[in-house]
Amino acid sequence: MPTAAHAPAHRGKTTLAVVLLGLFTLPMAMSGTTVALPRIGADLDTSGAALNWVVTGYFLAASSFMLVAGSLGDLYGRRRLFSLGALVYTVSTVASAAAQNILLLDLARIMVGVGAAGVMATGTALLATIFEGPARTKAFALVGTTGSVGVSLGPTVSGAIVDSLGWRATFLAYAAVGAVILIGSAVLPDARAEVRPKVDKAGAVAFISGLALTLFALTQGSAQGWTAPATLLPLALGLGLLVTFVRIERRISAAGGRPILDISLAGNRRFIAWPLGSFALGVGMTGTMIFLPTYLQGTSGYSAREAGLVLLFLSVPMAVLPQLGARLANRGVPPRTLLLTSLALIATANLWLGAALHPGIGAAELAGPVGLLGSAIGLSLGIIDAHALTMVEPSRTGMASGFLNTVRGGTGAVMLTVFATVLIALLEARTGSAGTAGRISSGVSQGALQAAQFTESMRLTLWAVAGLVLALGLVVGVLTRSGGTTADRTKTDPAPPAKATTLQTR
Numbered sequence: 001m002p003t004a005a006h007a008p009a010h011r012g013k014t015t016l017a018v019v020l021l022g023l024f025t026l027p028m029a030m031s032g033t034t035v036a037l038p039r040i041g042a043d044l045d046t047s048g049a050a051l052n053w054v055v056t057g058y059f060l061a062a063s064s065f066m067l068v069a070g071s072l073g074d075l076y077g078r079r080r081l082f083s084l085g086a087l088v089y090t091v092s093t094v095a096s097a098a099a100q101n102i103l104l105l106d107l108a109r110i111m112v113g114v115g116a117a118g119v120m121a122t123g124t125a126l127l128a129t130i131f132e133g134p135a136r137t138k139a140f141a142l143v144g145t146t147g148s149v150g151v152s153l154g155p156t157v158s159g160a161i162v163d164s165l166g167w168r169a170t171f172l173a174y175a176a177v178g179a180v181i182l183i184g185s186a187v188l189p190d191a192r193a194e195v196r197p198k199v200d201k202a203g204a205v206a207f208i209s210g211l212a213l214t215l216f217a218l219t220q221g222s223a224q225g226w227t228a229p230a231t232l233l234p235l236a237l238g239l240g241l242l243v244t245f246v247r248i249e250r251r252i253s254a255a256g257g258r259p260i261l262d263i264s265l266a267g268n269r270r271f272i273a274w275p276l277g278s279f280a281l282g283v284g285m286t287g288t289m290i291f292l293p294t295y296l297q298g299t300s301g302y303s304a305r306e307a308g309l310v311l312l313f314l315s316v317p318m319a320v321l322p323q324l325g326a327r328l329a330n331r332g333v334p335p336r337t338l339l340l341t342s343l344a345l346i347a348t349a350n351l352w353l354g355a356a357l358h359p360g361i362g363a364a365e366l367a368g369p370v371g372l373l374g375s376a377i378g379l380s381l382g383i384i385d386a387h388a389l390t391m392v393e394p395s396r397t398g399m400a401s402g403f404l405n406t407v408r409g410g411t412g413a414v415m416l417t418v419f420a421t422v423l424i425a426l427l428e429a430r431t432g433s434a435g436t437a438g439r440i441s442s443g444v445s446q447g448a449l450q451a452a453q454f455t456e457s458m459r460l461t462l463w464a465v466a467g468l469v470l471a472l473g474l475v476v477g478v479l480t481r482s483g484g485t486t487a488d489r490t491k492t493d494p495a496p497p498a499k500a501t502t503l504q505t506r
Helices: 009-044 048-076 078-098 101-131 133-165 166-189 202-224 231-254 269-299 304-310 312-330 336-358 364-388 394-431 434-441 448-479 485-494
Strands: 190-193 502-505
Touching: 009 048, 009 078, 009 101, 009 133, 009 166, 009 269, 009 304, 048 078, 048 101, 048 202, 048 394, 048 434, 078 101, 078 166, 078 190, 101 133, 101 364, 101 394, 133 166, 133 304, 133 312, 133 364, 202 231, 202 394, 269 312, 269 336, 269 364, 269 394, 269 434, 269 448, 304 312, 304 336, 304 364, 312 336, 312 364, 336 364, 336 448, 364 394, 394 434, 394 448, 434 448
Parallel strands: none
Antiparallel strands: 190 502
């Protein structure tokens, strides 16, 4: 029986096209929602934490289910999980468009995140089993390009639809593409672990519940206070469940079973440096991607479309640079060098953007810092997954891919919450009112004083992000100090023969 890594060329191209469509559309649907928040808030009469959950709920659900989806794909078939994810995503996006109150919209967006987790985790795992060596690097460079362009084009596309047809039409447009992905999934090859051990149900429940409760507690902290029972109780339960999850996984591994997450992945220094690098990229980008459109609408009179167009400065270099990064890696430039360069430039871009912000800022003034940020992120986006997945055997690529995507999705959820918390705290300190701070941060039209307060708070928050990225860069540098041979392995040492992975076709 042929292995997945040796699938026919036409099957590889078809799989790449379907997976890339999913990885383009799903991030776009996430980021595009940010420019619609002021309009959604006005239409459904809501603001603050409840409104932010339209985005946070997507992040939280996607990151919570990503790891589980990847491992279930290894066991039951990646095509099956991909199709199921596309179905849940499409139906839930239609429900988002039909929601008549903020509670129903938040719940629908959570389910959209669940479906997205299935598509993203199993999609990248399928590519990892079909392609190897330089072809894998090129495929994942396209993944980096596609995902990053989807994220950054989301506000532009959604802004145009929101201004023309309203926010509900944006969800219907994404649902239509979701239906195309669902139809396309029928022609994908399938790959799974040859041996199907018992599903780690206890680990799955502990992980999903623990991560969801922990992230929920972080969102509650900004709204209810960090010492409030509504924050401390879910935080304690969430952390306790995550500790329980680690114990369950270790026990299953020791008994020779198949855990949802092999804890040894986290102990693999060469592997863990790349998820940490991915986390650092997300830390540096989230504030600009989520809050810059809101800032521009609230302080500078931008429409949703105009605010989205500004993020083209982010998307254009993110579309080009992943291919350049992959080409440099294949030509012998150490991936470590590319990643550390990216992190240094990301910190610089956040410092520059913070210094440049002022009420009434023009698009030309944003081109430099936002363009530098997009270039820095794009340089490394195309190499992270490719190099990380070369360090695990083919039967665990779904698990490793799920772990990478969990980190990526978790970064968005955590940074959205942390950035919003710091921003609102700074605004509250200046305005003296939590309600006023929430309204300002939601992008409502502001007077001169409030616009100045929003600017000062954004500036300090962006500078704090720059410091955090630099600190993470130092850790990544230490972890990758002895990992400079990664590029050579990717280029000349393909993944081991897929002894535990088989290709199943219709």
